[in-house]
Amino acid sequence: MKYEAVIGLEIHVQLNTATKLFCDCPNRPGDEPNRNTCPVCLWLPGNLPHLSQEALEKAAIACLALNCIIQPVSAFDQKVYYYPDLPKGFQLSQHHMPLSRNGWVDITAEKGGMKRLRIHHIHMEEDVAKLVHETEGKTPISLVDFNRAGTPLIEIVSEPDIRSPYEAMEYIKALRAQLRYTGAAECSMEQGTMRVDANISIRPEGTGEFNTKVEVKNMNSIRNVGDAIAYEIARQTECLEKGEAIMLHTRLWDPDKRVTTAMRGKFAGPCVPDPSVAKIRVTEDWLKKIQERLPEMPAKKADRFAAEYGLTPDEALAMSLDRDISEFFEETAKQGLPPRKVTNWITTHLAPLLKDRSQAIGETALTAERFARLLAMLEKGVINTHGAREVLLKLLESNESPEDLVEKGQFRQVSDMSELEVIIDAIIADHPADVEDFRKGNEKVVGFLMGLAMKASKGKANPKLLREMLVKRLA
Amino acid sequence: MSDIYTYKNVSSDVPAGAVSPLSGVRVVVQPNISVRGWPCDAGSGALEGFVPLQDAAVITRLKSAGALLAGSSRMSELGFGLVGETTVRALEEGADVAVMTDTMGEARVTAAANGLFGFKPSFGVVSRFGLIGLVPSMECAGLVARDLDTIVDVMTAIAGKDPNDPSMPDEPAVDLASAREGFECPFRAGVVKESMDLLNETEVRSFKAGLARMEAVGAVIQEVSLPGYSLFRTVHNTVASVEASSSAGKYDSVRFGHRAPQGKNWNEMYLASRGESFRSLVKAFLFQGAFFQFEDYGAFEDACRIRNRLVGETMDVFRTVDFLVFPTRRTGHDPWEAASVKAVYESFLLTLPANVTGSPAVQVPACNVDGGVDIGLQVMGKRLDDARLLCAASAIAYTVPGGNAA
Known part of the structure; x- marks a missing residue:
């Protein structure tokens, strides 16, 4: 029998707010342990949470970027579980009344064409503390770092529309592109600002049934998500073929051995409405202001780039996928340069250089204005491609004018x-x-x-x- | 440590010189109200050794109004019931006013049993910041004192919006200054007909004596109906136990509290520590809450729904009357002896509706008296009607010989 996979993803994304979700401590989990703490986020008795407006706004922008509908009323619940990373015994999360529902992202399907993957809902929650296990000494000890405790997260829960590891990876990439565009989140799986859990079940191909699912955690890259899902599909298929039942449980991906292993069930308790955090009631005015803050998103921008600048659909997509690049492209093109030439230079020269240096454009000294002047010299034949490339390298690091760099480096083209x-x-x-x-x-x-x-x-x-x-x- | 105090203040942190609104007023608090540097164990092994880093909002305001913090009294575990409570003894020993958590009527019943005034403010009028509570949606800082003026003075100092308590609704502040103005009589006081079923013969006679005194001040007494009255107890019991179970989850014995030495891992350490920390009454209450959380969540949701309905019914009644009147305590149900959850609820049956609905309620002594037994007169007002309620209580108290002075 041929099986197909039914996959749903739960993705936690850390919002890049200045402060934590319920107090004014800096949202910088990477600082020296327990530096960014106060009685509220240490969850000491007697303290009351104070919802951050910035976190709510950024969460709402993220929801809009994923085409979700912001709910008129949402509220926080106490999600009860006992674990040393959560010393107050419950996590504030929006279980019963999430901030938004019914969103979607589009991906390019495996066999070409577009596939729309639906999002069930997005809710806000606070992150828990971080446990550091020291196993070296005589007695193994676990230390708790509260820098991460109370930092703002959104959890994006998909519908079970995903059918393959490829689709799962594309879904994550699409989400990531949309969210990074808003500027509300960094979404790095490697750095832990995006964490993906996958729910996987299999069924005979073409049937509509939903079978017992298995949750897989602990993947630290998009590639690993794909591999873990592929492994899990194969494992479950083998189970079924041997006539073994699939049990509802959680498995951990082992990135070294490249297998999933069963973990001891984490106690999951109920959710009680929190009596201290006020309900969030969204007014039309507020929502309008948030909508105005949502930037032009990639799909729309690509259409406009194609129409306004005469780019091919592929070029337009390449120029709009990353917000920094898209803005850099448009600014450069506006200096009167042939847009397709700008595109070509960004794709074949600038982008690989940035990748080598693992930098974003904003982190270099290069500005669109100076880039445009460089390309203008190339256009006029003052320099050749080789020279332009050499000057571009220097422009990434220095604030000198491209003209001076050409003269100093004697890059002027010899036409004598x-x-x-x-x-x-x-x-x-x-x-x-x-x-x-x-x-x-x-x-x-x-x-x-x-x-x-x-x-x-x-x-x-x-x-x-x-x-x-x-x-x-x-x- | 004494029999009465868990902590006695020896320093004098009263600003010298300036005369402040609460100059010379000695305040005793329960050890679940955070005072920076004072041990604050809320009467529980689960908080053994806990010393708050900040003052509760109530304490900050009392200090800046010039009050003297005398110390913290002994309290029942986590403020559930009154077993082991020593507030009244602290008052007898010279404190002028006690701040005690009122979750189901503790401040009012304490006052009623000792011929004192007791007050529970509207929910959301006094900041809960720094209150180590058990039932966030029901509890608030209650006051017990020998006279109403002190209660009004203290309320004036502690009431009002606090940025540290975002759960306080954005509402116009209660104008407590008006509580000192004369009261326009007559006022209409409602007797809830369904509540009369709870009273025995002595209690009925006492209550009627109190009603007669009120009429003498010019109150118009009328019977009203709260069809859901009999559900207050179940709603309180269900919602409060679930909130207690959830909020007591924070006692894991890692950073403070009694920590059991045994246990192979953290999970066993938690279980052993919690098992040894909580005493049987609180344990039973937490078990009950956990049962609803894990096994019968639907019952909890029903209780929340009924609670909303009861709030609505109560609001409706206040369209026809200014206040509702009840006795404060029941004879034969001593809360200091209540050793089971059921017995605790029996002793607070008459006071817990104010906690369920967030209404203000005041206990006036020496009105509901029969054969020398004072069961207390409880006047409950509309939410945020605290000032008018205290005003009416003064009017009633002045008609009673010695009623406003002890």
Whole structure:
């Protein structure tokens, strides 16, 4: 029998607010342990939570970016469980009345075309403390770091629409792109600002049944989510084929062994409405203000880029997927440069450089205005591609003007025919055999000789002119 | 440590010189109201050794009004019931006013049993910041004193919006200054007909004596109906036990509280510590709450729904009368002896409706008296009608010989 997987994802995303969800402590979990704490987020008796407006606003923006409907009334519940990372015995979470419901994201389906994956709801909750286990000494001890305690999270709960590891990974990427666009979250699985739990069950292909599901946790990259799901589908299929029943339980992904293993059931208690945090009632005015703060999202922006700047659909998509890049592209193009040339330079030169340096544009010294001036010199033939690339590298690090950098680095392109003539003479004199080869009909020799000539000019020769002159001489 | 106090203040942190509204007023608090640097165990092993880092809002305001904090009295575990309570003895020994948590009527019943005044403010009028509570939606800082003026003075100092308690609704402040103005009579006082079923013959006679005194002040007494009255107890019991079970989850014995030495892992340590920390009465209450949480959540949801209905019914009654009147305590149901959850509820049956609905209620001594037994006169007002309620209580108290002075 052929089986298909039914997959739902629960994704926790840390909001990048300045403070924690219910107090004014800095939202910086990575600081020196227990530095960012107060009686509220240490959950000491007698303290009362105070909902952060910024967290509520950022959560609402994130919901809108995922096409969810903000609920007129939402509320916090006490989610009861006992664990050393939660010394107050309950987590404030929106169980009964979540902030928003009924959203979706679109992904490119495995076989092409678009597939819409639905989101059941998004709710807010506070994060718990972090346990640090020290097993080295004589007595293993566990330490509790409260820096993370009470930091704001949203939990995005999907509908069980996902059918394969590929779709799960695309869903996460789509969510991440949308959320990063809003500026409300960083969404890094590696750094723990996005955590994904997967619920997986399998059923005979084509049936509508929902079978017992297994939850898989502890994946620290999108790749690992895909691998863990693939492993789990194979494991469950094998179970069924052997006639074993699937039990409802939680498994942990082991990134080293690349398998999932069963974990001891975590006690999950009920949710009681919290009597201290006021209910959230959304007014039309407030919602309108939040909607106005939502930036133009990637899909819409890509359409506009295609229409306004004449980009192909692929180019428009590439230029709009990341908000920084999209804004950088548009600013550069507005300086009067051919938009497709800008796109090409961002995709083939700038983006790989940023990736190598693991930097975002904003973290470099480069501005759209200086980038545009560089491309303008390239357009006018003042410099060639090689020179432009060298200058671009420098622009990432210094605030000097591109023109000065061209002069200083002597990147100005050589179009002086007499200078080029000298270079060509020398090369032809040094490589009589290759010249002979060409004359016998081997045209590939031109490329080889061009390379030598460019090298001799230290990359500064006007390549178009050089080639013309070389071919003429060889003939 | 004494029999009466868990902590006695020896320092004098009263600002010298300036005359403040509460200058010279000695206040005793329960050890579940945070005072920076004082042990604050709420009468429970679960909080053994806990010392708050901040003053409760009530304490901050009392201090800045010039009150002298005498110390903290002994209290029943986590403020559930009155077993082991020593507030009255602290008052006898010279304190002028006691701040005690009122979750089901503790302040009012304490006052009624000792010929004192007791007051429970409207929910949301006094900040709960720093109150180590058990039932967040029902409890508030209650007051017990020998005279009403002191209660009005203290209320004036402690009431009002506090940014540290975001659960306080955005409502106009209660104007307590008006509580000192004369009261316009007549006022209409309602007797809830369904509540009369609870009273025995002596209690009925006492209550009628009290009603007669009220009529003498110019009150118009009329019978009203609260069809859901008999449900107050079940609603309180169900909701309060669930909130207690959830909020007492924070006692894990790691950072404070009694910690059991045995246990192979954290889970066993939790179980052993909690088992040894809580005493049987609170344990039974927490068990009951946990049962609703885990096994019968629907019953809890029903109780919340009925609670909303009772709030609505009570509001409706206040369209026809200014106040509701009840006796405060029942004879034969001594809360200091109540050793079971059932017995605790029996002794607070007449006071807990104010906690369920968040209404203000005041206990006036020496009115409901029959054969020398004072069961207390309880006047309950509309939520946020605290000032008018205290005003009416003064009017009643002045008609009683020695009623406003002890």
